Amino acid sequence: xxxxxxxxxxxxxxxxxxxxxxxxxxxxxxxxxxxxxxxxxxxxxxxxxxxxxxxxxxxxxxxxxxxxxxxxxxxxxxxxxxxxxxxxxxxxxxxxxxxxxxxxxxxxxxxxxxxxxxxxxxxxxxxxxxxxxxxxxxxxxxxxxxxxxxxxxxxxxxxxxxxxxxxxxxxxxxxxxxxxxxxxxxxxxxxxxxxxxxxxxxxxxxxxxxxxxxxxxxxxxxxxxxxxxxxxxxxxxxxxxxxxxxxxxxxxxxxxxxxxxxxxxxxxxxxxxxxxxxxxxxxxxxxxxxxxxxxxxxxxxxxxxxxxxxxxxxxxxxxxxxxxxxxxxxxxxxxxxxxxxxxxxxxxxxxxxxxxxxxxxxxxxxxxxxxxxxxxxxxxxxxxxxxxxxxxxxxxxxxxxxxxxxxxxxxxxxxxxxxxxxxxxxxxxxxxxxxxxxxxxxxxxxxxxxxxxxxxxxxxxxxxxxxxxxxxxxxxx
Numbered sequence: 001x002x003x004x005x006x007x008x009x010x011x012x013x014x015x016x017x018x019x020x021x022x023x024x025x026x027x028x029x030x031x032x033x034x035x036x037x038x039x040x041x042x043x044x045x046x047x048x049x050x051x052x053x054x055x056x057x058x059x060x061x062x063x064x065x066x067x068x069x070x071x072x073x074x075x076x077x078x079x080x081x082x083x084x085x086x087x088x089x090x091x092x093x094x095x096x097x098x099x100x101x102x103x104x105x106x107x108x109x110x111x112x113x114x115x116x117x118x119x120x121x122x123x124x125x126x127x128x129x130x131x132x133x134x135x136x137x138x139x140x141x142x143x144x145x146x147x148x149x150x151x152x153x154x155x156x157x158x159x160x161x162x163x164x165x166x167x168x169x170x171x172x173x174x175x176x177x178x179x180x181x182x183x184x185x186x187x188x189x190x191x192x193x194x195x196x197x198x199x200x201x202x203x204x205x206x207x208x209x210x211x212x213x214x215x216x217x218x219x220x221x222x223x224x225x226x227x228x229x230x231x232x233x234x235x236x237x238x239x240x241x242x243x244x245x246x247x248x249x250x251x252x253x254x255x256x257x258x259x260x261x262x263x264x265x266x267x268x269x270x271x272x273x274x275x276x277x278x279x280x281x282x283x284x285x286x287x288x289x290x291x292x293x294x295x296x297x298x299x300x301x302x303x304x305x306x307x308x309x310x311x312x313x314x315x316x317x318x319x320x321x322x323x324x325x326x327x328x329x330x331x332x333x334x335x336x337x338x339x340x341x342x343x344x345x346x347x348x349x350x351x352x353x354x355x356x357x358x359x360x361x362x363x364x365x366x367x368x369x370x371x372x373x374x375x376x377x378x379x380x381x382x383x384x385x386x387x388x389x390x391x392x393x394x395x396x397x398x399x400x401x402x403x404x405x406x407x408x409x410x411x412x413x414x415x416x417x418x419x420x421x422x423x424x425x426x427x428x429x430x431x432x433x434x435x436x437x438x439x440x441x442x443x444x445x446x447x448x449x450x451x452x453x454x455x456x457x458x459x460x461x462x463x464x465x466x467x468x469x470x471x472x473x474x475x476x477x
Contacts, residue, residue: 002105007032012083012131012447014043016419019447022098022130023108025116035085045417046453047082047090048370048386054080054092054124055389059294063393065118066094066128067406069111074102076135077445079411079454080390083129092126094119097133097445133447135394135456138379139179139205139426162314165323165352168378168424170227171206172273178227179205180378180427182440183355184318187282187303188471196282197318197477199223199304200463201427202442203284206302212287212398215302217280223304224276230378231276235267279306283471287398292462295391295408298398299466300442300458319477320355322431324374324382355429355476358461359436373412373432375441379424385412385455387438392456394443409456410439419444420455430457437476439463 003011003021011021011032035042049055054062058080066078076097082090094115098108108130115128167181182200206223207215215221226234238260245257270276282305290299308315353374371387392411397404412430414420421428421444428441437460444452467474 001028002109003027003032006034008105010034010041012044013041014045014086014417015083015447015453016414016417016449016451017133017445017447017453018449018451019097019131019133019453020100022103022132023105023112024129025109025112025127027109027112042085043417044083044085045090046413047084048388048413049080049082049092049390050370051389052092054119054122054126057122057124058390062118062122062124066096066115067393069114069118070096073111074099075395076133077392077394077454079388079392079445081388081411081413081454094126094128096128096130097135098130099134100132100448103130131447133445133453135396135443135445136423137202137204137209137426137443138421138423138441138452138455139177139202162311162318163323163352164320164429165376166378166381166428167225168227168230169201169205169223169225169278169427172222172224172277174206174208175224175228175273177205178229178378178424180425180441181225182427182429183320183437184306184477185303185467185474186477187467187474195473197306197315198282199279199306200440201302201304202440203287203300203302204442205427206281206304207284209398214286215281215284217282217305219280221281222274222277223279223281224273225278226276228273231267231270235264235271238264238267276310277307278310279304281305283467285466285470289405289407290462290466292459296406297409297458297462298396298405298407299463301440301463301467303467303471320429320437321352322355322376322429323352324376353431353435355431355437356435357437358464358476359432359438359459361459361461371432371438372415373430373438375420375425375428375430377421377425377428377441380419380422383414383418383420385414385420387412387432392454394456409442409458412441412455412457414452414455419452421452423450429460 008021012019079095083093084090112128119126168178169181170178185198186195187198242260245253282303284302285299289296373387374384376382388411391408394407395404412420425441430438432438439457439460441457443456445454
């Protein structure tokens with residue numbers, strides 16, 4: 001016996017990417033059939049693991065036992081989360097994604113049964129489920145261009161300013177493969193012993209996956225802002241807007257018309273990618289496994305030395321303040337994260353959140369309340385999520401070959417059933433509701449459709465310490 005085709009296809013109904021079930025350890029004891037309310041199928045959601053006994057046992061040794069059970073499996077990720085129907089308690093699950101089509105349900109049931117034995121041996125009444133899914137880096141073209149206006153007023157999209165908050169960047173030699181600018185920092189010592197003002201993003205935003213070498217002060221590797229796709233979208237939108245304003249006969253629209261003409265003139269001066277260069281890659285580490293205590297991780301970042309000419313008067317004013325939009329942006333997520341908080345998070349009047357210290361990684365054994373986080377990405381704009389109490393393990397092959405390594409990441413679950421990230425958000429800085437910097441967004445877990453169920457980020461403290469080891473003193477602006 002194995003799950004029916006109906007169960008495989010609809011067991012996770014409600015999850016954003018429509019993942020397909022392979023096997024579950026309770027298959028023999030718990031039957032499944034679609035649920036309906038008012039003639040509509042009931043949807044499932046993913047939640048953080050919260051306060052559960054598995055939190056204190058997973059990262060010590062239990063995870064290693066589960067990985068050993070997957071020795072012959074082409075797996076992609078192991079997540080410890082809760083999944084269930086909205087009207088019921090969410091059951092804790094060891095959730096394993098495998099390459100689509102690589103594992104049949106018969107063998108999958110054997111593996112989930114063995115994993116269940118390991119969990120019971122650890123004193124945990126937790127089940128295991130295997131689904132088809134892939135972990136993908138979230139660089140790429142934007143689905144839409146977010147029409148932010150310059151927060152200081154005036155007709156200027158945020159993509160044409162130095163303000164953080166979904167800034168879309170790209171390497172000049174691959175200008176349509178875009179990601180998000182993370183934040184600003186100062187590193188090391190320059191040739192005259194001065195500090196170097198830099199920006200940070202993901203390595204895979206500016207380098208192809210197959211390029212694994214270390215990069216130091218590569219002045220040929222120029223980075224542009226905005227990327228080509230975003231620039232073309234802004235340019236096209238403004239041209240259409242100008243047609244609209246010129247079609248209006250009433251003179252009261254002349255202010256909009258003149259502002260639009262002024263911006264189009266400015267955009268015309270930026271058509272060539274060389275006019276949008278913000279700097280060159282100062283440092284990017286090789287794609288080699290790094291260690292952080294008991295955790296292994298892959299340093300996937302690039303430090304960009306910024307050019308003073310491109311930023312003009314803003315160069316000496318660069319700081320890590322995130323523009324998060326109008327008061328009506330993502331009210332649903334805002335309402336959820338504020339439930340039960342003694343100190344609610346409200347969007348400030350200036351529409352920006354100043355980022356401060358690094359987020360201190362809590363001890364998962366003593367963490368009681370969920371940690372809510374936000375990000376303003378180049379593709380999905382402002383979103384909120386919960387930081388899972390247990391890190392996830394990803395199985396990746398950095399160069400695209402046959403050699404796989406296991407790396408640990410924060411996992412973030414979007415609130416209210418919404419995705420926390422989309423393709424194009426790679427490099428976005430993730431922050432908690434007190435403005436502390438949590439990490440840098442890198443990848444997402446996808447199922448049958450290109451939506452993200454879980455988002456993966458590298459802790460910012462790990463990245464900062466790694467930069468310090470290679471470039472000397474580093475500080476956030």
